[in-house]
Amino acid sequence: MAVQVDEPVPSVLEETGPYDQDLERIEIELLLEGVYRHYGFDFRSYAYASIRRRLWKRIEAEGLATVSALQAVILHQPPMMERLLLDLSINVTAMFRDPTFYQAFRERVVPLLRTYPYIRIWHAGCATGEEVYSMAILLQEEGLYDRSRIYATDINEVVLQKSKEGIFPLDRMQEYTENYIAAGGKRAFSDYYTAKYGGALFNPSLTKNVVFSLHNLVTDRSFAEFNVILCRNVLIYFDKSLQARVHGLFYDSLATFGILVLGSKESLRFSPYEDHYEQINGPEKIFRKVR
Amino acid sequence: MTQFSIAVVGASWGGLAALSELVKGLPRDFPVPMAVVQHRSRHADNLLASLLQDLTPLRVVDVEDKEPIEPGTVYIAPANYHMLVDGGYFSLTTDPLVRFSRPSIDVTFTSAGDAYPGATLGVILTGANDDGSRGLRHIVNRGGKAIVQDPDSAESRTMPAAALQAVPEAQVVPLRDMAAHLVTLTGSKANSARKNAT
Numbered sequence: 001m002a003v004q005v006d007e008p009v010p011s012v013l014e015e016t017g018p019y020d021q022d023l024e025r026i027e028i029e030l031l032l033e034g035v036y037r038h039y040g041f042d043f044r045s046y047a048y049a050s051i052r053r054r055l056w057k058r059i060e061a062e063g064l065a066t067v068s069a070l071q072a073v074i075l076h077q078p079p080m081m082e083r084l085l086l087d088l089s090i091n092v093t094a095m096f097r098d099p100t101f102y103q104a105f106r107e108r109v110v111p112l113l114r115t116y117p118y119i120r121i122w123h124a125g126c127a128t129g130e131e132v133y134s135m136a137i138l139l140q141e142e143g144l145y146d147r148s149r150i151y152a153t154d155i156n157e158v159v160l161q162k163s164k165e166g167i168f169p170l171d172r173m174q175e176y177t178e179n180y181i182a183a184g185g186k187r188a189f190s191d192y193y194t195a196k197y198g199g200a201l202f203n204p205s206l207t208k209n210v211v212f213s214l215h216n217l218v219t220d221r222s223f224a225e226f227n228v229i230l231c232r233n234v235l236i237y238f239d240k241s242l243q244a245r246v247h248g249l250f251y252d253s254l255a256t257f258g259i260l261v262l263g264s265k266e267s268l269r270f271s272p273y274e275d276h277y278e279q280i281n282g283p284e285k286i287f288r289k290v291r
Numbered sequence: 292m293t294q295f296s297i298a299v300v301g302a303s304w305g306g307l308a309a310l311s312e313l314v315k316g317l318p319r320d321f322p323v324p325m326a327v328v329q330h331r332s333r334h335a336d337n338l339l340a341s342l343l344q345d346l347t348p349l350r351v352v353d354v355e356d357k358e359p360i361e362p363g364t365v366y367i368a369p370a371n372y373h374m375l376v377d378g379g380y381f382s383l384t385t386d387p388l389v390r391f392s393r394p395s396i397d398v399t400f401t402s403a404g405d406a407y408p409g410a411t412l413g414v415i416l417t418g419a420n421d422d423g424s425r426g427l428r429h430i431v432n433r434g435g436k437a438i439v440q441d442p443d444s445a446e447s448r449t450m451p452a453a454a455l456q457a458v459p460e461a462q463v464v465p466l467r468d469m470a471a472h473l474v475t476l477t478g479s480k481a482n483s484a485r486k487n488a489t
Binding site: 019047048049050053092098099233235237240243264265267269283 | 334336354355356357358359369371372375376377378380382383384385386387398401402405406408432433
């Protein structure tokens, strides 16, 4: 197969002098400070390399040359801020992402949950809801759904609305079906959706006990006590100081012996709360609050 | 003292054998942290890290979010995440696939070039697609150094050939000489010892 390599994108910085790492950092911090003070969205403690990457994608999409140029547009044109908000706040996910996690949850966490009369679950940073529906399916199959309540929260109103609709792209269903089977699913995955509106509409019974709500992990407080908190691949977008703060929020929001679930490549090793949890046996990032 | 803060290595088809040969040749005191991006199945576990660990005295780590970047260590980008080089540590993202890949070599290389301008060493090995050429170009634009496996020594020549097209000034090194070449470039002690011996 012949491979085409596009002409290397000329560095925009060729037009603006040599690359100055420190100057770029100043520009990004000023932009985020402006966004916070003018619009109230606080991205100042997001992981620098990933926010930088997302900002540059927006800068290039708009045909701009510098972070400062983007700042002017963002501050003066509110629709551009909405676009940036989607760029910065959407975390991409999939149904039954990391199937081995769901399998471990069935085997190791479900037996604990069976001992509770009522189960409160917080899905923090639920994005477009794929993992909320996955957990609802799992709880239904384990016969726990009727005594569970899932609080699904996100910072972004647009994606939260999508979560509520429960329509996911049809072309992902093959991947999701494979994930579902690998995750120990007990039925035919297609039992849970109907092809509709050009997508896969998931059974509304899955959200009967789900409360969708806006919540900002950066600025908002704890709002209840939970038996399980799921926050997978959300904190990776935060820097270490903000991660520590959110871990404090989770710790305060978990009942004693409550379960904290992180993404498969997230760790408590670099957090001040490491000693307060024990990892449930196995490689999955399932922790139990022990002190 | 080495001028490099990080070496980033990208590989795809045929990468396991090439990485094994490379890692085997690195001395215990190899002074530069090495970050490896190898394309693989999104469900892959940390098998790659344990295979490589058997071949080297260096520490081989399957990267978790905010893993600190330290010398004496070979870092493996985990399956199904992009791995970004941030100041002093790695950040992971689940951002969309880039040119059909996650991890994407371009994403890691670009972030390394930005985090350590002028101090990044980029290495492209065997592979059957052209991931990595944009990232390698970026590293060089930021004052870093590019090395490409000689396509004739590659199990699949597509990726190194694409990298050479994007970065014609890259050094071309056959696989069997790659480790020694990196040792020379980074000025580790094993190299001076070897020089004295010959």
